[in-house]
Every structure is written in structure tokens, then in C-alpha cells.
Amino acid sequence: MVTNITNFGRSGLSDWLIQRFSAVVLALYTLFIVAYLLFNPGLDYATWSGLFAQTWMRIFSLLAFVSLAAHAWVGLWTVTTDYLKPTGIRIGVQTVIILAIFVFLVWGIQILWGA
Amino acid sequence: MSTLQVSIYRYNPETDSAPYMQEFQVDTQGRDIMVLDVLHLMKEQDNGLAFRRSCREGVCGSDGMNMNGKNGLACITPLSDVVKNGKLVLRPLPGLPVIRDLVVDMGLFYKQYERIQPYLQNDTPAPAIERLQSPEDRDKLDGLYECILCACCSTSCPSFWWNPEKFVGPAGLLQSYRFLADSRDTATDERLAELEDPFSVFRCRGIMNCVAVCPKGLNPTRAIGKIREMLLANAT
Numbered sequence: 220m221v222t223n224i225t226n227f228g229r230s231g232l233s234d235w236l237i238q239r240f241s242a243v244v245l246a247l248y249t250l251f252i253v254a255y256l257l258f259n260p261g262l263d264y265a266t267w268s269g270l271f272a273q274t275w276m277r278i279f280s281l282l283a284f285v286s287l288a289a290h291a292w293v294g295l296w297t298v299t300t301d302y303l304k305p306t307g308i309r310i311g312v313q314t315v316i317i318l319a320i321f322v323f324l325v326w327g328i329q330i331l332w333g334a
Numbered sequence: 335m336s337t338l339q340v341s342i343y344r345y346n347p348e349t350d351s352a353p354y355m356q357e358f359q360v361d362t363q364g365r366d367i368m369v370l371d372v373l374h375l376m377k378e379q380d381n382g383l384a385f386r387r388s389c390r391e392g393v394c395g396s397d398g399m400n401m402n403g404k405n406g407l408a409c410i411t412p413l414s415d416v417v418k419n420g421k422l423v424l425r426p427l428p429g430l431p432v433i434r435d436l437v438v439d440m441g442l443f444y445k446q447y448e449r450i451q452p453y454l455q456n457d458t459p460a461p462a463i464e465r466l467q468s469p470e471d472r473d474k475l476d477g478l479y480e481c482i483l484c485a486c487c488s489t490s491c492p493s494f495w496w497n498p499e500k501f502v503g504p505a506g507l508l509q510s511y512r513f514l515a516d517s518r519d520t521a522t523d524e525r526l527a528e529l530e531d532p533f534s535v536f537r538c539r540g541i542m543n544c545v546a547v548c549p550k551g552l553n554p555t556r557a558i559g560k561i562r563e564m565l566l567a568n569a570t
Binding site: 234 | 493496497531532533534535536537562565566
């Protein structure tokens with residue numbers, strides 16, 4: 220039995236499902252933002268701010284941020300377990316990664332719902 | 335007279351402090367012989383050269399090795415398939431400990447094979463005759479049972495290189511699916527429970543190196559996809 224405690228789901232299946240679901244969300248969000256920028260060539264602050272003032276856009280953005288956080292964690296956790304063999308260094312790097320992801324997520328929420 | 339230049343990995347832990355590449359000039363007399371034949375010609379020049387071989391016809395799986403950067407069986411690989419610019423580079427299968435020259439320690443590979451319990455398990459009373467199977471159910475085992483455990487696939491897989499103690503590897507997973515797909519096997523749930531962690535199956539990134547090198551033309555990536563589907567169906 221292969222054991223592990225540092226990935227959150229404790230399950231390869233849930234990690235795999237999270238990775239695919241979040242990839243779809245991120246693809247949709249990227250397509251939307253790129254299309255929005257293409258269809259609004261002379262974009263000014265008022266229009267951009269107006270877009271993010273709408274509740275649906277904030278929910279869509281939050282979904283994308285949470286997806287990015289989950290996607291980054293599953294992916295980078297995998298990379299650390301592949302390439303960082305000394306346990307101390309691996310746990311240290313994983314700690315830095317999860318802290319950074321947490322900070323970016325809270326910061327993103329603050330930007331979305333901030334003044 | 336046509337000479338083939340062969341560069342071969344040499345390492346004898348009793349006398350060498352480090353592995354090195356040795357150059358050989360082999361007279362192939364212009365024939366498109368197999369790489370294993372070249373190895374025999376080299377052994378005539380240097381009797382100390384060590385490599386595994388047995389059936390010399392792609393059935394036993396003993397002479398898996400890395401030829402010009404690609405894993406395969408030396409006995410069924412003609413020079414015309416691998417030689418580039420008149421040069422042939424022979425190395426042991428990557429990622430496994432070298433015992434001597436091209437002979438590697440297959441212990442980790444067999445340990446992963448053992449882990450997937452490669453035998454039929456059935457908890458129902460044994461019938462008086464064989465356990466029967468419909469032709470359709472038997473067809474599901476095609477493309478799975480033919481594996482000869484030569485290790486060409488698992489040793490070409492980076493996921494197996496980085497985590498050989500935890501990732502089962504393409505060869506083991508192909509055999510795992512061979513028993514998961516068998517209508518006579520009743521241990522499906524127990525087998526799936528052993529594979530659900532983030533390493534055993536899910537460390538596969540689907541790069542298909544295993545499919546590219548399999549000398550029997552099998553497709554471990556497809557089998558791994560089927561195992562994922564079974565896990566998903568079981569858990570959602």
C-alpha cells in the first residue's frame with residue numbers, strides 16, 4: 220500500500236479529477252478574458268471596473284482563482300514528489316508553495332470584493 | 335567488408351571505479367543482422383562482455399536494452415531499424431541498477447509486478463470443470479496477456495525512473511488490467527483499492543513512451559486509461 224499525507228485529497232483519483240475539472244474552468248476563463256479584450260479594443264478603466272463590479276463576473280473569477288489554486292497545488296505537489304528526494308527539502312518547498320497559493324488566493328478575493 | 339562502429343556501456347563493479355563506453359569495430363559483412371548477432375560478434379572479440387539472452391526470437395524478453403537511445407529487444411531489432419550514420423550505441427535499460435555491462439537488476443520491476451497480484455483470484459467454489467468464459471469476455475484479454483515482462487516499457491518511463499518504489503509502471507499496470515478485465519476474477523474491488531493512491535496508477539502522465547517501445551506492440555497507456563475509468567466508476 221502506497222501512503223502519503225501531504226497531498227490534500229489523499230487520493231490519486233480525486234487529484235486527477237480536480238486537475239481535469241480545474242483545467243476546464245481555467246480554459247473557459249482564459250477564453251472569456253481573451254475574447255473580452257479582443258471585442259473591447261479601446262478598453263478604459265471604467266469598462267474594466269464595470270465588468271468586475273458584476274456579481275456573475277466575481278463568481279466566475281473566484282471559481283477561476285480557486286481552480287488555479289487547486290491546479291497549481293496538485294501539479295506542483297506532483298513535481299516535488301518526482302524531483303525532490305530529500306524529505307526535509309521536499310516538505311520545505313511544499314510548505315512555501317502552499318503558503319504562496321494561500322496568500323495569492325486571499326489577495327485575489329480581496330481584489331475582487333475590495334473597494 | 336562493411337564495418338559497424340559500436341559504442342557499448344561497460345561496467346564491472348569488481349574492477350571498474352566507474353562505468354565507461356567502449357568502442358568496437360564489428361564486421362557485419364554487409365548483412366542486415368539483428369543487434370543480438372552483433373553482440374555475439376563483439377563477444378568473440380571480448381569474452382568478458384556481459385548481456386542476457388535466451389530464446390533469441392522475441393519470446394523470452396531477456397535481452398531488453400537501450401539501442402541508439404530507444405529500448406527494445408536486441409534479438410528482433412535489425413540493424414536497419416536502429417543504426418544511424420553507421421554507428422550503434424548500446425546501453426543497459428535506463429533507471430535500473432547495473433550489475434555488469436548490459437545486465438541490470440530487475441528487482442524493483444518484479445516487485446511492482448508482484449504487487450498487483452498477477453494471478454487469478456476467485457472466491458466462489460471451484461466448479462468440476464474449468465471456469466468457463468464467453469468468447470466475448472475472452473476477447474477482452476487480447477492485447478494484455480501477451481506481455482513478456484521484458485521491462486522495455488517501464489524503464490523508458492520517467493514516472494518509473496523517479497518513483498520506482500511507488501509507481502507500478504506500465505508493465506505492471508498492463509497486467510493489473512489483464513486481471514481487472516478478466517470475467518473469472520472476483521477480486522476487482524480489492525485490486526482497485528490498492529491502486530487509488532496518487533502514485534500507483536496516477537503518476538502516469540500519458541506520454542506513451544511505453545507504447546512507443548513495446549516490442550510486442552501492446553498499449554499500456556490504454557490499459558491505464560481503462561483502470562482510471564474503473565476507479566472513477568467505482569468512486570463517483
